[in-house]
Amino acid sequence: xxxxxxxxxADLARALGARIAAESGDKHWKIMEVCGGHTHTIFKYxxxxxxxxxxxxxxxxxxxxxxxxxGRLDDGIAVAHEPGVIFTCFGDLMRVPGSTGSLLDAKAAGxxxxxxxxxxxxxxxxxxxxxxxxxxxxxxFETTAPSTALTLMRAKAEGIRNLFVFCNHVTIIPPMxxxxxxxxxxxxxxxxxxxxxxxxxxxxxEFVTNTYGKPVVxxxxxxxxxxxxxxxxxxxxxxxRCEVENQYKRVVHDDGNPKALEVLSRVFKLRSHFEWRxxxxxxxxxxxxxxxxxxxxxxxxxxxxxxxxxxxxxxQCGEVLKGVLKPWECKVFGTACTPETPIGTCMVSSEGAxxxxxNFGRYSRARERERVLASGEHSNGNGNGxxxxxxxEHDLQPIPVQAR
Amino acid sequence: MCLAIPARLVEYIDDDHMYGKVELGGVQRRINTxxxxxxxxxxPGEYVLVxxxxxxxxxxxxxxxxxxxxxxxxxxxxxDEVQQIREWQAMEEELVGANYRESNGTxxx
Amino acid sequence: xxxxxxxxxxxxxxxxxxxxxxxxxxxxxERIAEIRKRxxxxxxxxxxxxxxxxxxxxxxxxxxxxxxxLSNPVLDQLGDQAVLALxxxxxxxxxxxxxxxxxxxxxxxxxxxxxLAVNGTINDLAVGGATPLGIxxxxxxxxxxxxxxxxxxxxxxRRAADRAGVYVVTGDTKVVPRGKADQLFINTxxxxxxxxxxxxxxxxxxPGDVVLLSGAMGDHGATVMLARGDVxxxxxxxxxxxxxxxxxxxxxLADGIDVHFMRDATRGGVATVLNEIAQAAGVxxxxxxxxLPVHDxxxxxxxxxxxxxLYIANExxxxxxxxxxxxxxxxxxxxxxxxxxxxAVIGEVMAEPEGMVFIHTGFGGTRVVxxxxxxxxxxxx
Numbered sequence: 001x002x003x004x005x006x007x008x009x010a011d012l013a014r015a016l017g018a019r020i021a022a023e024s025g026d027k028h029w030k031i032m033e034v035c036g037g038h039t040h041t042i043f044k045y046x047x048x049x050x051x052x053x054x055x056x057x058x059x060x061x062x063x064x065x066x067x068x069x070x071g072r073l074d075d076g077i078a079v080a081h082e083p084g085v086i087f088t089c090f091g092d093l094m095r096v097p098g099s100t101g102s103l104l105d106a107k108a109a110g111x112x113x114x115x116x117x118x119x120x121x122x123x124x125x126x127x128x129x130x131x132x133x134x135x136x137x138x139x140x141f142e143t144t145a146p147s148t149a150l151t152l153m154r155a156k157a158e159g160i161r162n163l164f165v166f167c168n169h170v171t172i173i174p175p176m177x178x179x180x181x182x183x184x185x186x187x188x189x190x191x192x193x194x195x196x197x198x199x200x201x202x203x204x205x206e207f208v209t210n211t212y213g214k215p216v217v218x219x220x221x222x223x224x225x226x227x228x229x230x231x232x233x234x235x236x237x238x239x240x241r242c243e244v245e246n247q248y249k250r251v252v253h254d255d256g257n258p259k260a261l262e263v264l265s266r267v268f269k270l271r272s273h274f275e276w277r278x279x280x281x282x283x284x285x286x287x288x289x290x291x292x293x294x295x296x297x298x299x300x301x302x303x304x305x306x307x308x309x310x311x312x313x314x315x316q317c318g319e320v321l322k323g324v325l326k327p328w329e330c331k332v333f334g335t336a337c338t339p340e341t342p343i344g345t346c347m348v349s350s351e352g353a354x355x356x357x358x359n360f361g362r363y364s365r366a367r368e369r370e371r372v373l374a375s376g377e378h379s380n381g382n383g384n385g386x387x388x389x390x391x392x393e394h395d396l397q398p399i400p401v402q403a404r
Numbered sequence: 405m406c407l408a409i410p411a412r413l414v415e416y417i418d419d420d421h422m423y424g425k426v427e428l429g430g431v432q433r434r435i436n437t438x439x440x441x442x443x444x445x446x447x448p449g450e451y452v453l454v455x456x457x458x459x460x461x462x463x464x465x466x467x468x469x470x471x472x473x474x475x476x477x478x479x480x481x482x483x484d485e486v487q488q489i490r491e492w493q494a495m496e497e498e499l500v501g502a503n504y505r506e507s508n509g510t511x512x513x
Numbered sequence: 514x515x516x517x518x519x520x521x522x523x524x525x526x527x528x529x530x531x532x533x534x535x536x537x538x539x540x541x542x543e544r545i546a547e548i549r550k551r552x553x554x555x556x557x558x559x560x561x562x563x564x565x566x567x568x569x570x571x572x573x574x575x576x577x578x579x580x581x582x583l584s585n586p587v588l589d590q591l592g593d594q595a596v597l598a599l600x601x602x603x604x605x606x607x608x609x610x611x612x613x614x615x616x617x618x619x620x621x622x623x624x625x626x627x628x629l630a631v632n633g634t635i636n637d638l639a640v641g642g643a644t645p646l647g648i649x650x651x652x653x654x655x656x657x658x659x660x661x662x663x664x665x666x667x668x669x670x671r672r673a674a675d676r677a678g679v680y681v682v683t684g685d686t687k688v689v690p691r692g693k694a695d696q697l698f699i700n701t702x703x704x705x706x707x708x709x710x711x712x713x714x715x716x717x718x719x720p721g722d723v724v725l726l727s728g729a730m731g732d733h734g735a736t737v738m739l740a741r742g743d744v745x746x747x748x749x750x751x752x753x754x755x756x757x758x759x760x761x762x763x764x765x766l767a768d769g770i771d772v773h774f775m776r777d778a779t780r781g782g783v784a785t786v787l788n789e790i791a792q793a794a795g796v797x798x799x800x801x802x803x804x805l806p807v808h809d810x811x812x813x814x815x816x817x818x819x820x821x822x823l824y825i826a827n828e829x830x831x832x833x834x835x836x837x838x839x840x841x842x843x844x845x846x847x848x849x850x851x852x853x854x855x856x857a858v859i860g861e862v863m864a865e866p867e868g869m870v871f872i873h874t875g876f877g878g879t880r881v882v883x884x885x886x887x888x889x890x891x892x893x894x
Contacts, residue, residue, distance in 0.1 A: 001469070002451075003451055003463050004410060004816075008875065010875060012475050012478075013876055013877050014877055016478055037406055040407075044874070045880075046874045046879045047878055048878070050877055050878055064406075090891070091890030091891040091892050092890070092893055104561040107561065108559045108561040114743075115891065117456065117818070117893075118456045120436060120457050121457070121745065140406065140456075140893065143408065143460065144456055144893065146439060146458070147455070147458045150438060150439075193406075195406040195408045195455065198408075198460045199460065221408075223876045228471070228474075228475060231478075247471070249464070249467040250464045250468040250471060251453045251462075253443055257441075257460065258442060259438070259441045260439050260460070326538075328537075333541065334544055334545045334548070340556070341556070406893065407893050409817060411817070428816060428817060429810055430749065430750050430751075431747070431748040431751075432747045432748070433744075433745055433746050433747070455893070456893050
């Protein structure tokens, strides 16, 4: 078993989609996938096509790139421009716009910005360039933070002094809470973040069921995982249950990874508050380095401007993130706010709810029209090809959706 | 939010099992394996979940098989729906596939 | 600035579109569709690496700056090659194409910059249906470059040119101070003949046409990405696919196959070529994910780095759009040749929705395949 293709089976998907359709009834369901990775899977595999139209997936706040406020990105870019700095970050971040441009623009303007695959690569660059100051711009939820922690512990153990971390690690529970506290919330349940849960386990999500009465299913990242998660939420509600369930048992233990939690607490502490793009300030929602690691803290070592750039007033990302508004209902959607010139977090990454809708919305509508038109229109099209149509069927791989 | 993928652990490359080599589709990478403790202790040949150069956990074949078993049970139980699926498939063939053959003079099967 | 209702993407056109539609959601979507028809504008103040990656930014730079300033009837076609008419000759034109090569590292599994420089330019001629006559080679060398290394590159060019049956007929050399170039850059220009009117042309693409791909995607881009060493991945069996394709294209045309359009899928990958086809020809392209040939190693690299093989560069693969009833023969012929053993029918051309490429996933869903936005950057989320 390779733990990938097995969970991408089209026939099982159809059966499951049909079952969801049968069991979802007339009710309009709104289920939020918290994690941007799930959003990616949903678009990559076209999962919404397999769900009935009354089951709506709401794309949540779990994209660590999208939630970075502009001001903090500006701070990072300012550090990148400091003399002698090699600025490292994950590829995801390179194109995200700050208030005066992206890291790619900073690179074009002469900053030494390098993309890394792992924080350990930043450490390696620091070892190879002892006369330079290497900054790692850390982003990510609890999944990614242990990697930064272990990298810092190793830097300290090996006496490497020219690596600095600009810490933007965030935690998943506070933004979920912020969304749940919203008075106009209209969600029926949550697909919990599978990879965060490999670290924190599934118990931290119990407040969602206990305090807010919404079911949570922690799911994996293959398309069948997501469909099964949707089905499990609907089943819970039908059966009058409200629990945290674990669909992703193949990698998630109920208690998470104790070693990862231990290194997290050794290296990080909670920030008193952190600003989230689209959601505003949320208390205790992010991590900063423990005092023991102050010498490695880019925010302490470098003087960063720290200028807060307010989310544009017209932007209604917060409402979209909470599932209150659909992307197209936002005042600036498609006019001032487009993928080329994003204003809000939902348009920043291609996985954001608004960017996805901008790109795919018209198509899905157009396709519905096509479905209706198809039979009549196509039967009398291409008529002239019939006469000499000596095409053996086996010569051609059929192009259609599911002819296998 | 976090791209993590299952890959086969080929070997540990130090005695302390701090680093290992994983493989996916003939592509290999050195990763940090120090988080694989307790339930996640992994033998070479088994799969681990890799994220930004770190193995986060062991992938359990037993649990994966159980999840697939549950999924497979859902399908056949619903014969009506299987019929429905066939109808959908026929509709889609009509949309693209059958049309494709038809235009070449070969009627759809 | 004056606006008329007929000008696509103008404010008036958007208002007109909006007024026709009562459904507010549809109104928003139509507005977006109108905005998309606008000519791209160059927003950046400085060139970034995205402008060279072959995707949306490259396209914007090419049309909004070069195409705009240098506009003329030949350039405005924006093909892989230009076709120049010879005074008094009706049946044959001269095809011209040029390309610069700046790959790092210079040598990688399966090829090197010299081989790329020859094959790339031959391919740009070949996909237009042209027969190569000869190519030029211009070198920009960094002070301090090892001559033995230069010799290896030029010898490799010689071998590639011999294999392709063309001469390198003229050249140029410039040396720049250390640090002003990265070792060695090569520009090649190719000249060939093409029958007039060209059989292979964007305007011949029509709904119902079938789309073929001559082999597996992403070998070159994945190989170079690994050879660069930034991502620390190793794959023993990964090789660049650099290859001259004029043998394949001339075989297709000589066989009488009604090829409507061809393009080699280099930077930006197959996805970008399909988008160019959809936009330039005003059609939709539908492809089936299961039909796309990809080697295991490329799939592995793509999964690990979170990128899509559809966007990874190739240096020896072409996309061909052929008349539907010629598709089986085209596929058979491609597969019978060494350049196309893994060729596949990957999709078809449809009338609607105009300008879009979509893919039927193996899972049973559908998604839009957009143009590459910048470089295909590895992602963690």
